[in-house]
Amino acid sequence: MTATEKLQNDTPRVIVSAAERLAAARRTATPCPPVRDLLGTEDVAAAYEVQQRFVDDCERDGARIVGRKIGLTSPAVQRQLGVDQPDFGVLFADMDVSGLSEVPVGVLLQPKVEAEVAFALSADLDGPTDLETVRAAVGHAVAAIEIVDSRVAAWDITITDTVADNASSGLFVLGDNPVSLADFEPISTSMTMSVDGEVVSEGTGADCLGDPLIALQWLARTAADYGSPLRAGQVVLSGALGPMAPVQPGSVVRAEISGLGIVEVSFARGDL
Numbered sequence: 001m002t003a004t005e006k007l008q009n010d011t012p013r014v015i016v017s018a019a020e021r022l023a024a025a026r027r028t029a030t031p032c033p034p035v036r037d038l039l040g041t042e043d044v045a046a047a048y049e050v051q052q053r054f055v056d057d058c059e060r061d062g063a064r065i066v067g068r069k070i071g072l073t074s075p076a077v078q079r080q081l082g083v084d085q086p087d088f089g090v091l092f093a094d095m096d097v098s099g100l101s102e103v104p105v106g107v108l109l110q111p112k113v114e115a116e117v118a119f120a121l122s123a124d125l126d127g128p129t130d131l132e133t134v135r136a137a138v139g140h141a142v143a144a145i146e147i148v149d150s151r152v153a154a155w156d157i158t159i160t161d162t163v164a165d166n167a168s169s170g171l172f173v174l175g176d177n178p179v180s181l182a183d184f185e186p187i188s189t190s191m192t193m194s195v196d197g198e199v200v201s202e203g204t205g206a207d208c209l210g211d212p213l214i215a216l217q218w219l220a221r222t223a224a225d226y227g228s229p230l231r232a233g234q235v236v237l238s239g240a241l242g243p244m245a246p247v248q249p250g251s252v253v254r255a256e257i258s259g260l261g262i263v264e265v266s267f268a269r270g271d272l
Contacts, residue, residue, distance in 0.1 A: 014038040015046060018164055019053040022151050031109055031153035039160045044087075047163035048226060054166055055090050066235060067091040067121075068223065069146060071167040072159075073208045073215045073239025077114070080243060083159045086209060088219050089167025091235065098174045102268040103147065105249045111149050111170060113247050113265075114240035115193040115201060115255035117186055117212045118144035118174055121236065125220040126229035134217045137230075141184055143175035143260040145193075145253055146237050148244060172237060175263035184259045186212035191241040193255040203242025212238035 018035040025032035039046050059065070071087045072078055078085075097103050105111075122139030149170030152161050162168045186205045189212075193201040209215040215238050220230050230236065247253060250269040256262045 012046075015049050015053070018047075018050045022050070022054065022165055023057070025109075025151035029106075029109060031151055034152050034156055034158070034161045035164050036158050036160050039164065041158045041160055044159060044163055047160040050164035051089065051166050058092060064093040065090055066093045066096065067237070068219060068230065068234065069167055069169055069172070069237040070215050070219050070239040071148075071162065074203065074242060075207065076203070076243040077240050081155065081157060081162070083157075083162070085159060086215065086218060086239065087159065087163045087167045088222060089163075089169040091169065091172065091237070095169065095171050096174065097147075097171045097265070098176075102266045103171060104268050105270050108147070108149050108170060109151060110155060111147050111247050111267075112244040113193070113195070113253050114146045114148060114244045115191045115203075115242065115257060115263075116144045116146055116240055117189065117205070117208070117238040117257065117260065118142050118172075119212075119216055119236045119238065120178070121230060121232050121234050123232050124229065126224060126231075129217055129220045129224075131213060131217055134213055134220060135181055137232075138181050138216070140178035140180055141186065141260060142178050143255060143257040143263040144237055145173045145255050145263050145265050146240070147171040147173070147247075147265070173263055173265045174235070175261055177261040179260055186238070189241070189260065190258045191255060193242065193245070193253065195245055195247060195251050195253050197252075200245035201240075201242040203240070205241065208239050208241050212241075215239050
């Protein structure tokens, strides 16, 4: 028996089945049914086990973890998706499309965009997680656009579906204006995001779990609880400051976050 076969035998079959369903959706670029028929709608720990299988597979294939994303931090997004708690996913280096003139649409299934604060960590967060310690661990902040995506058909998700699907992660874009928290107060920021010149989302730092730093604090504690604490050099996407919005091939997205400036992303034309 190989090590992989032994691991599968030691893992509850529902975890393996949920992971295989989502993996097939990624491989075939075809959205799949939700996995809550396997996991239920309340066993978040089981959903994180599915997510970890995806992360392990990516690392075995050579992917490099560069940070985390916090999801479902905005009440508006929670209402959009019918969930009532935050979650987190893992960011890999190849998800960062900040340097591309256009994002290729062929790598996406059902993309939506969110405007967020991104924190670059200058210290580990594997000990005390009071707000002052969390603030001190942030080297700088930048404006960010997260391109969320779902392998679950029609975004028909509960908390377990999205957690299992790496928190509906897709791609992300970071701004080029790093600002120290000595000069930027996340809770006080305001955000406006437009798609093709039309404003589609507005919000403030207070719309992100009450304060993006509180979101970061939540992540530091939760990631440590799951045995994978935040490390210096990683980037953390705070979660949306306002409602998410769908995008199409050819769309141009522009987000302005006060104190951090503007970040933009364009999508190539073609078929999703």
